[in-house]
Amino acid sequence: MASPWWWVPAGILLALTLVAVHDLAQRRHSVLRNYPLLGHLRFALEALRPEMQQYFIERNFDGRPFDRDTRSIVYERAKGTDAEEPFGTELDLDRAGREYLVPSMAPRPVRTDPPRVRIGGPDCTRPYDMALLNVSAMSFGSLSANAVLALNTGARLGGFAHDTGEGGLSDHHLRPGGDLVWEIGTGYFGCRTDDGDFDPRAFAEKAAHEQVKCVSLKISQGAKPGIGGVLPGAKVNAEIAEVRGVPQGQTVISPPYHRVYSTPRELVRFLARMRELADGKPVGFKLCVGSRREFLAVCKAMLQEDRTPDFIIVDGAEGGTGAAPLEFADNVGLPLGEGLATVHNALVGCGLRGRVRIGASGKVATGSDLVKRLLQGADYTNSARAMMFAIGCIQAQRCHTNTCPVGVATQDRRRARALDVGDKSRRVERYQRATVESALQIMAAMGVDDPSGLRPHMLLQRLDPHTVRSYGELHPQLAPGQLLASPPDDWASDWWGADPDRFTH
Numbered sequence: 146m147a148s149p150w151w152w153v154p155a156g157i158l159l160a161l162t163l164v165a166v167h168d169l170a171q172r173r174h175s176v177l178r179n180y181p182l183l184g185h186l187r188f189a190l191e192a193l194r195p196e197m198q199q200y201f202i203e204r205n206f207d208g209r210p211f212d213r214d215t216r217s218i219v220y221e222r223a224k225g226t227d228a229e230e231p232f233g234t235e236l237d238l239d240r241a242g243r244e245y246l247v248p249s250m251a252p253r254p255v256r257t258d259p260p261r262v263r264i265g266g267p268d269c270t271r272p273y274d275m276a277l278l279n280v281s282a283m284s285f286g287s288l289s290a291n292a293v294l295a296l297n298t299g300a301r302l303g304g305f306a307h308d309t310g311e312g313g314l315s316d317h318h319l320r321p322g323g324d325l326v327w328e329i330g331t332g333y334f335g336c337r338t339d340d341g342d343f344d345p346r347a348f349a350e351k352a353a354h355e356q357v358k359c360v361s362l363k364i365s366q367g368a369k370p371g372i373g374g375v376l377p378g379a380k381v382n383a384e385i386a387e388v389r390g391v392p393q394g395q396t397v398i399s400p401p402y403h404r405v406y407s408t409p410r411e412l413v414r415f416l417a418r419m420r421e422l423a424d425g426k427p428v429g430f431k432l433c434v435g436s437r438r439e440f441l442a443v444c445k446a447m448l449q450e451d452r453t454p455d456f457i458i459v460d461g462a463e464g465g466t467g468a469a470p471l472e473f474a475d476n477v478g479l480p481l482g483e484g485l486a487t488v489h490n491a492l493v494g495c496g497l498r499g500r501v502r503i504g505a506s507g508k509v510a511t512g513s514d515l516v517k518r519l520l521q522g523a524d525y526t527n528s529a530r531a532m533m534f535a536i537g538c539i540q541a542q543r544c545h546t547n548t549c550p551v552g553v554a555t556q557d558r559r560r561a562r563a564l565d566v567g568d569k570s571r572r573v574e575r576y577q578r579a580t581v582e583s584a585l586q587i588m589a590a591m592g593v594d595d596p597s598g599l600r601p602h603m604l605l606q607r608l609d610p611h612t613v614r615s616y617g618e619l620h621p622q623l624a625p626g627q628l629l630a631s632p633p634d635d636w637a638s639d640w641w642g643a644d645p646d647r648f649t650h
Contacts, residue, residue: 215510216534222579223535223572245605245613246516249592256594259581262524264359266455266500268417270425273324273358276305277581277596278515280573281506281527282328282363282431284312286376286385286397287544289561291569292553295536297323298566299573308527311363311374311399313388314351321570325356328431329419330363330374332399334389343405345422352423359456360423362416364403364432365478366460374399379547380556409439409446409645417452429456431506434484435477436650437491441628441643444495448629449645453500457492458527459484461507481507482521486620489522494628494636510534512583519596520604520616535576536569 265272280300285293293315300307300323307323309315311330318325329336329348336348352360366374376385376397386393406412412430420428434440447453461481479487485505492498505523509515510531518526530538537551549555552564593599601617608614627633632640642649 218511219531219534219576223576225575241607241609243607244517245607246513246520246587246591247603247605248590251592253589253592253594255582255586255589259585260595262502264427264429264456264502266427266453268420268452269427269455271427272455273306273427275359275502275504275525276303276577277519277525277584278509278577279306279326279504279525279527280308280532281509281529282308282310282326282361282366283529283533284310284374284376285315285317285388286312286380286556287554289549289552289555289564290315290317290384291561291564291566292533292536293317294321294566295564295569296532296573297321297325298570299535299577300324302570302574303577305577306358308361312376312385313390314354314357315384315388319354319356322356324358325354326359326361327352327357328361328363330399331401331403332374332389332391332397334391337390341400341404345418348419349422349424352426357423357426359427359429360419361456361458362403362419362428362430364430365435366431366433377545377547382556385556408647409442410450412443413446413450413452413454416454417450420455427455429454429458429501429504431458431460431504433460433462433478434487435479437487438639438643438650439648440487440491441495441639442645442648444491444497445643446645447497448495453497456502456504457488458504458506459488459523461505463508481505481518482616483620485518485522490620490623491628493625494623494632496626496629498625510580512580512585512587515580515584516587516591516599517604520599520601521620524596531576531580532573535572537564537572 259277261274261276263272264275280296283292283296287310288296294317297307297318298321301321305324306326307318308326309318309328311328311332311334313335314325314327329343333341333343335351336344338344351357374397378394378396381389381391381394381397383393389397391397405415416428416430420426459481461484462478463480478484485503488503489498492501492503502524503522504525504527505518505521506527506529508530509518509526509528515526533553536553538553539551541550543549544554547555547557549557549560552561555561588594588596588599591599591603593603601620601622602615604616605613606616606619621633623633623636628636628640
């Protein structure tokens with residue numbers, strides 16, 4: 146006769162089996178679908194927050210600490226449980242570099258209709274109304290098919306735009322029907338010839354898709370300006386090879402430079418050609434700002450050619466990616482705030498600001514981030530890392546290994562299936578809506594009911610424990626056309642040295 150004690154381990158085994166079956170069937174937690182039972186250890190660590198959670202799972206892609214409160218805000222908004230935490234702030238308010246938004250003694254009612262930004266200069270015949278917060282550039286290949294589907298479906302549900310990244314225009318971008326900004330990088334994926342040149346016929350064919358609302362030429366990326374991207378051969382399956390127009394199974398290396406231009410003037414002319422090929426849709430470019438003189442050279446080319454891009458996306462050096470060398474991420478390129486100041490002031494000083502909209506991309510995650518970027522000169526913002534959080538990214542830092550535990554950054558179909566498109570797309574939509582609502586609430590508290598009312602003096606920065614300056618003081622604003630009439634002393638050298646026919650520091 147069997148001992149009754151056998152029922153104890155049998156009961157435990159049965160309970161574990163039922164939990165594992167539930168983990169595999171549920172759609173809310175990707176990590177549990179890929180790691181039934183074991184995945185619960187992660188949530189146990191979360192319960193020990195902030196100390197254990199901060200150490201184990203709150204590191205950004207290049208290893209530097211990522212703010213715990215910011216990540217929590219994104220997760221809670223995506224889940225629709227944007228709860229308030231009691232007992233005040235945990236932030237170091239006296240830290241050098243800390244920024245403060247200035248509230249008003251006469252706040253405004255919070256507007257319920259989020260404003261949109263009209264993208265389209267005088268040469269654009271098919272303008273697009275951009276949301277204040279959109280999905281930033283992340284390529285299919287770096288992201289799984291399900292991740293792309295969830296992001297684009299979320300964009301459709303929320304009425305905002307989804308930047309494709311430079312990895313080509315795939316069926317996963319097009320099928321859900323969300324608005325797209327098609328990004329073209331130095332590899333010209335999806336519109337390249339066999340030897341890697343730009344193919345105008347292929348470009349025009351794909352730009353004609355109804356979902357493609359804008360086209361962006363990527364010059365440089367914030368986390369790794371001046372170098373090309375790398376997609377490991379293990380991720381280049383047959384589908385990705387077809388989308389990008391490259392050999393299957395071989396590592397794909399994007400060159401660090403473009404073949405279509407070598408001077409500022411050639412860049413401006415090529416952008417105009419792209420707009421013609423795209424049948425008048427808005428065209429722009431993305432860059433991580435470096436030399437102010439080089440950007441002024443592009444502005445001079447715009448003036449002389451009387452052609453302008455419809456938008457410029459400024460990517461900050463603080464932007465994240467799973468494929469950036471640490472020294473580049475830490476040391477090369479201007480932070481987003483300084484980059485925005487350079488581009489905004491240069492366009493204003495040249496009398497071109499009214500023709501060109503500015504997008505901001507680089508660690509934009511919360512409503513306060515959004516408001517700060519608008520204050521610094523942007524018209525709208527893009528977010529990549531926070532959108533990845535919304536679809537379940539836990540920053541496991543395995544993006545380059547094809548073993549992402551939640552199915553976001555992998556081409557392993559078994560792992561990718563854990564990411565439920567229906568659930569995660571709704572999270573993307575909820576996160577974007579709640580973040581824009583937060584930005585509108587903050588603006589109302591500052592006495593502003595429209596982004597046009599924001600001014601640089603409304604953002605303060607602590608320089609040291611005893612000194613606080615406004616953004617307007619730290620970055621004096623140029624008057625419209627001032628560079629053309631009489632450039633101020635601190636701009637004069639770069640202005641007179643800028644050459645529209647060559648890039649030079």
